[in-house]
Amino acid sequence: MSAAGRRSALPGFGLTMGLTLTWLSLLILIPLAGLFVKTAELSLSQFIDTVTSNRTLHALQISFGLAFAAALVNLVAGLLIVWALVRYRFPGRRIFDAIVDIPFALPTAVAGIALTTLFAQQGWLGAPLAALGIKVAFTPLGIFVAMIFIGIPFVVRTVQPVLIDLDVELEEAAACLGASRWQIITRVIIPSLTPAILTGFALAFARAVGEYGSVIFIAGNLPNVSEIAPLLIVIRLSEFRYADATAIAVVMLVASFLIIFLLNRLQRWAQIRALSVG
Numbered sequence: 001m002s003a004a005g006r007r008s009a010l011p012g013f014g015l016t017m018g019l020t021l022t023w024l025s026l027l028i029l030i031p032l033a034g035l036f037v038k039t040a041e042l043s044l045s046q047f048i049d050t051v052t053s054n055r056t057l058h059a060l061q062i063s064f065g066l067a068f069a070a071a072l073v074n075l076v077a078g079l080l081i082v083w084a085l086v087r088y089r090f091p092g093r094r095i096f097d098a099i100v101d102i103p104f105a106l107p108t109a110v111a112g113i114a115l116t117t118l119f120a121q122q123g124w125l126g127a128p129l130a131a132l133g134i135k136v137a138f139t140p141l142g143i144f145v146a147m148i149f150i151g152i153p154f155v156v157r158t159v160q161p162v163l164i165d166l167d168v169e170l171e172e173a174a175a176c177l178g179a180s181r182w183q184i185i186t187r188v189i190i191p192s193l194t195p196a197i198l199t200g201f202a203l204a205f206a207r208a209v210g211e212y213g214s215v216i217f218i219a220g221n222l223p224n225v226s227e228i229a230p231l232l233i234v235i236r237l238s239e240f241r242y243a244d245a246t247a248i249a250v251v252m253l254v255a256s257f258l259i260i261f262l263l264n265r266l267q268r269w270a271q272i273r274a275l276s277v278g
């Protein structure tokens with residue numbers, strides 16, 4: 001029987017697909033297309049001048065560079081947290097498990113104010129760091145700290161269920177066959193967690209790139225120093241330079257899509273490799 005003649009296993013597939021595409025278009029595709037339409041009001045030279053100005057390039061570098069670095073830190077810290085929460089039993093474990101979700105529920109403005117108060121030069125952590133010559137609040141380092149704070153739950157909550165489902169007997173079997181701890185980690189545990197790790201990294205990175213509320217309070221927002229790209233977009237909107245704002249937004253959109261697409265391809269490759277090895 002041909003593919004066209006087969007009955008779908010899902011009843012109402014055509015209607016479901018139609019509704020899915022409709023909602024996808026209304027909520028995502030059409031608004032994103034509006035960015036490109038508005039940006040088209042600029043000539044090619046105007047677009048290039050807008051997105052290659054020193055202020056724009058520095059803001060993009062701050063947003064993407066620090067977001068990538070923060071996602072890497074969250075990746076390492078998140079794996080350690082997940083391992084402790086899943087593989088060990090200790091007093092207060094459920095409380096610590098709940099604390100991980102605080103950045104999810106906390107309003108971004110509240111997070112920004114809390115971090116700024118904590119890391120200000122007179123703050124609990126800012127004062128001892130200032131004594132060492134390290135200034136966090138109102139610097140790019142403050143942006144980095146804020147991005148780590150809001151991104152850590154994405155890694156933990158993505159990897160945690162996979163590690164819970166990972167059979168401990170596989171590790172015990174590897175140990176019985178003479179594998180060292182390092183070999184068990186690199187050849188048994190990490191390959192099984194790699195798709196979830198890449199997903200958590202991508203989510204943490206995407207959240208950090210687009211973060212606004214918690215960052216602007218601690219950033220200082222100085223042009224060419226500690227100004228993030230989302231803030232620059234808001235500034236251009238307040239100046240009624242809508243096409244310039246959408247031009248910066250289009251660059252962020254395209255760059256974010258390419259990075260996340262690459263991470264998704266790596267995740268898919270890791271899944272196929274894990275299945276073939278298994």
